[in-house]
Structure formats: C-alpha cells, structure tokens
Amino acid sequence: MLTLIYYQFCYTKKQWLGTIPVFLISSILVGTCLTIANNISANPIPFQDVGTPTPIFVGPIIFGGLTLLFLISSSIQLLLNYFKEDYQTWNNLGTNRNQLSFLIAGQITIISFLVSIVGSFISFFVARYYYSLVQSLAGKTQLPSIPIVFNFKACCFTVLLISLLAFCGSFIHAHKILNQVIQSEENNNPKGNKLLRVVKLGGVIVLFLLWIWLASVFFYHPASLSGDNLIFKLDDNLLIILILHIVIIHFLSPELPEFIVKLLFRKTYSYSSTLAKWQVLENRSYLKSLSSSVIMGIVLISGFLMYSKVSYGDLASQSQQSNETNAVLLLFVAGPILVILANIITITILSSFAEKRIVQQWNVLGISKSQRYFVRLSEAGIYSLLIVIVSSIFNFVYYVLSLQLAKVMSVKVNSSVNAFLCTLLISILMFIFIVITKISTDRTVDKGTKEI
Structure with missing residues (x-):
C-alpha cells in the first residue's frame, strides 16, 4: 500500500503541490510558537516575577490546528472533484472507501511532511521577529x-504535528466526501444521501441551540x-x-450561499450574469x-476588533495594559487568520485545474474572449x-451581543465601523x-490551445 501511495503521488504530484501554501504557513506558525515556547522554558529566570507566558504562544497552535482540520476538507473536495473519474474506476475495480481514503491521506501526508520540514526551519528566523x-x-x-535559538525538539514536533493533522483530517474528510462522490455517481443509494442530510441538519440544530443558550445570558441575566x-x-x-460562528459557517456552506444566490438572482437579464450564476452554483x-x-477570516478579524473595542474599552487610558491585552488577543486570532489566508491561495491553485476544462468547453461552444471577461466579472461580483x-x-449579530456586554460593563462604544469596513475592504480585494486568477487561467488555456 505504501508503494502504491508513493507511485500515485508521483503520478499526480503537480496537483498535490497546490496544497503547499496552507501547509507551509501552518508549519511556520506552529514552528514559530513552539520555538518561542521552548526558549521561554529554557530561560525561566527572567520570568520569575511576571509568570511564564508560554500559554499565550500555545494558543495559536490550538486554534490554528483546529482551523486547519476544518479547511483541509476544501482542498480534498477540489482534488476529489478533479480525480473523481479515477477514484470511481478504483471503486469499480473493488477498492473500498477505507483503502481510497488511506491512499488520499497518504499522499497528503507526504506533501505535508516535506513542506513542514522547510517550514520548521523558516520558523526559526520568523520566531525572532x-x-x-x-x-x-x-x-x-x-x-x-x-535569546531565541534554534530548537531541534520544536522542529521535530512541528513536522510530526503537521503531518499527523494532515493525515487525520484528510482521512476523515476523504472518507466522508468519497461516500458522497461515489454515491452520486452510482445514484443508487438515496437512503444514504438522506441520512447524510439528516446528520448535517442535526449538527446545525445542535449548534444553534448551543448558540441560543450562550447568547440568552446577554439578555436575561x-x-x-x-x-x-x-x-x-x-x-x-x-x-x-466567536469560535462557534466559525463552526456554524463551516456547517452552513455551501447550502446558505447557494440559497442566497438562487434568491437574489432568480431572474437574470444578461448573458454574462446568467452564465456566471450557473457557474457559481x-x-x-x-x-x-x-466563501x-x-x-471565516472576516468574522474572526471583525470579531476581534469588536471584542477588543468593548471588552477593554475602559483600558483606553491605560495604554500599556491595553497593549498587553491586544497582544494576547492578537496571538490567539493570528493563527486561524494566517491558515485561512493560506487556504484561499491553495483552493485558487487547485481550482485552476478544473477551470481549464470549463474554459475549453466554452471555447467549443463559441464563447468569445470579450464575453468571457464579462462572465468572469459577474462571477467575481x-x-x-x-x-x-x-x-x-454574523458581524451584526456579534455587534449586538458586544453592545449588551458594553452595557453591563458601563463602557461607551464610540464606533465599530472599522469592523464593518473590514468586510467591505476584503470583499473588494477578493x-x-x-477576476485576476480566473482571467489568467483563461489566458493559460488560450495559450495552450494556440500551441497545439
């Protein structure tokens, strides 16, 4: 099996290399925090009077690792969509889902292991800054x-942790997604599909009940x-x-975005918007x-801004204490944000392989380059x-809860406009x-067609 994993990885390595950004950033993050934590443990004397700050450097590892487990499913989904014909053939030849999941997890573990070695060495230089x-x-x-010096134990643990997270996360998500992909191809197990929907609906209901229980305290003390x-x-x-919102967003995707698209674009009045709508769906x-x-990134950043504005608004005059608080909060939020940004780059690279097939179909249908530009603009919009x-x-809900906390603390909230401007700014950047990534993919396909 290990030999098969190696040969399969060599055959499809071009696609698997697209996962490098998310594993590189994750390994740098984990390696940086572990290097600092180990150096703090090796120099206990300077921290005798203030207490060890090791826990605040472990926080980003925990939250970043959980975020990686959530987001790795998106990379697997894109890769399985690209290779689904191959895996369907393997399934028809008698390979079961556990073997296929192990095959996929093994390939991701190989790339995560190699990338985490590089990331762990880079983290030593990042740790100082x-x-x-x-x-x-x-x-x-x-x-x-x-003194921040190189720590071999932190390096080894970084490689081990990233590889283990990659294997566990990819095996679990691959097994779940393979059930959906193969069943949709076979189309002969409606009970299984219905069971998956019931389980997901049950999970969403449990999350909302937990959210209501937590939020009720803000209004009924x-x-x-x-x-x-x-x-x-x-x-x-x-x-x-704030963390629960991240989990809810993961559970509601892509059903909630699909519902909004169908609701807002029930009627389309142009060729580009119609094609863009169905391309998105x-x-x-x-x-x-x-999405x-x-x-997730926007909600984390905006939530951090609103939380620090309200929870520590009364420390505004105490600049040093306020800076200490912001430093701690930044450490806990920085991990997930960095992993999310790296994941955006990864899914863009992976999706470009599937986009090439779509562009080739458009060329066969006679869609001109100018029409493609308008479709891409509509799609990005x-x-x-x-x-x-x-x-x-999600930001509005969090803002209302923040105001309730401010009311109890008797803190005056001047403005949280920066949190909402963050949403607008990131949306414009996206x-x-x-537009740039999709148009560049179109041009790559056009260039390859001309060479042929």
Whole structure:
C-alpha cells in the first residue's frame, strides 16, 4: 500500500503541490510558537516575577490546528472533484472507501511532511521577529528579552504535528466526501444521501441551540450572577460565540450561499450574469471552499476588533495594559487568520485545474474572449456579494451581543465601523483577486490551445 501511495503521488504530484501554501504557513506558525515556547522554558529566570507566558504562544497552535482540520476538507473536495473519474474506476475495480481514503491521506501526508520540514526551519528566523513584535505590544516588563535559538525538539514536533493533522483530517474528510462522490455517481443509494442530510441538519440544530443558550445570558441575566461574575461570564461567552460562528459557517456552506444566490438572482437579464450564476452554483466545491474561508477570516478579524473595542474599552487610558491585552488577543486570532489566508491561495491553485476544462468547453461552444471577461466579472461580483451578505449577518449579530456586554460593563462604544469596513475592504480585494486568477487561467488555456 505504501508503494502504491508513493507511485500515485508521483503520478499526480503537480496537483498535490497546490496544497503547499496552507501547509507551509501552518508549519511556520506552529514552528514559530513552539520555538518561542521552548526558549521561554529554557530561560525561566527572567520570568520569575511576571509568570511564564508560554500559554499565550500555545494558543495559536490550538486554534490554528483546529482551523486547519476544518479547511483541509476544501482542498480534498477540489482534488476529489478533479480525480473523481479515477477514484470511481478504483471503486469499480473493488477498492473500498477505507483503502481510497488511506491512499488520499497518504499522499497528503507526504506533501505535508516535506513542506513542514522547510517550514520548521523558516520558523526559526520568523520566531525572532515574532517575539520582538509581541514584546513591543506587551512591553519588556511582561515579556523580558531572551535569546531565541534554534530548537531541534520544536522542529521535530512541528513536522510530526503537521503531518499527523494532515493525515487525520484528510482521512476523515476523504472518507466522508468519497461516500458522497461515489454515491452520486452510482445514484443508487438515496437512503444514504438522506441520512447524510439528516446528520448535517442535526449538527446545525445542535449548534444553534448551543448558540441560543450562550447568547440568552446577554439578555436575561441569571439571578446567581452579578457584578464581576456576570461580566466574566458574558466575556467568556462572547469569545466562545466567536469560535462557534466559525463552526456554524463551516456547517452552513455551501447550502446558505447557494440559497442566497438562487434568491437574489432568480431572474437574470444578461448573458454574462446568467452564465456566471450557473457557474457559481455548479462549482459547489469552489463556492464552499472560497466563501467559507473568506467569511471565516472576516468574522474572526471583525470579531476581534469588536471584542477588543468593548471588552477593554475602559483600558483606553491605560495604554500599556491595553497593549498587553491586544497582544494576547492578537496571538490567539493570528493563527486561524494566517491558515485561512493560506487556504484561499491553495483552493485558487487547485481550482485552476478544473477551470481549464470549463474554459475549453466554452471555447467549443463559441464563447468569445470579450464575453468571457464579462462572465468572469459577474462571477467575481456574485462571490463578493455573497461574502458581504453572509459575513455582515454574523458581524451584526456579534455587534449586538458586544453592545449588551458594553452595557453591563458601563463602557461607551464610540464606533465599530472599522469592523464593518473590514468586510467591505476584503470583499473588494477578493473581487480583484478572483477576476485576476480566473482571467489568467483563461489566458493559460488560450495559450495552450494556440500551441497545439
């Protein structure tokens, strides 16, 4: 089996190399935090009076690792869509889903292992600058200066952790997605498809009930909680809800974006918008991968801005204490954001392989280059509009909860416009990014057609 994994990887390595960005950033993130944590443990004397700050450097690893487990499914989905004919053939030849899942997980483990070795060495140089950045925010009193040296144990653990996360995440997601892909091809197991929908619906209901339970405290304060205890409870709930929003976004994709597209573009009045609409709805894996990744990033950044504005608004006059708080919060949010940004690059690279087939079909149908440009603009506009709508819904809900916390804390919130401007700015950047990547893919196909 290991020999088969190696030969299959060599045969399809061009496609698997598209996952390099997400594993490289993840390994740099983990390696940086572990290098700093090990150097802090090796120099305990400077931290005797202030306490060890190791936990704040472990936080990004935990949240970044969880985000990687969520987002790795998008890469697998895109690759399985590209190779689904091959895997369908393997299934017809008698290969079961466990063997196929192990084959896919093995190939991802190979690329993650090789990339994490490079990332772990790069993290040593990043760790020095990263510690200096956090030290400038928190101050040398809380983070004394220590020598940041290369740590072999941190390097090995980084490679092991990234490879293990890649294998476990890819095996679980590949097994689940293969069931859907193969069943959709066979089209002979409607009960299995119905069961999957029921399970997903049940998961969404459980998440919403948990969200209601956490949010109810903001409007109906328990009699047993008052004063500082109530503030601490609301503060903890607000952070948990931010993480819960990320999980809900993952569960609602791509069904929620699809519903919004069908609702807003029920009637289309131009050739480009009609073709763009069906292109978005047809490419469900890209819709799920792109929209969920970007929306997660926006919700995290906006939530961080609103949380710090409200929860620590009364520390505005105490600049040093405020900087310490922002440094801690930044560390916990930076991990998921970096992984999400790397995942956007990865899914763009992976989706370009499938896009080439679509462009070739358009050329056969006689769609001109000028018409393709308008289709690409309309397509990017739809994606950007979806990002604005969905992220604004979650941001507005979080903003209302933040105001309730501010009311209890008697903190005056001057403005949270930056959080909403963040949504608009990222959506505009994504519009430009999508247009450029898709047009460049079109030109690559045109260039290859001319050479033939």
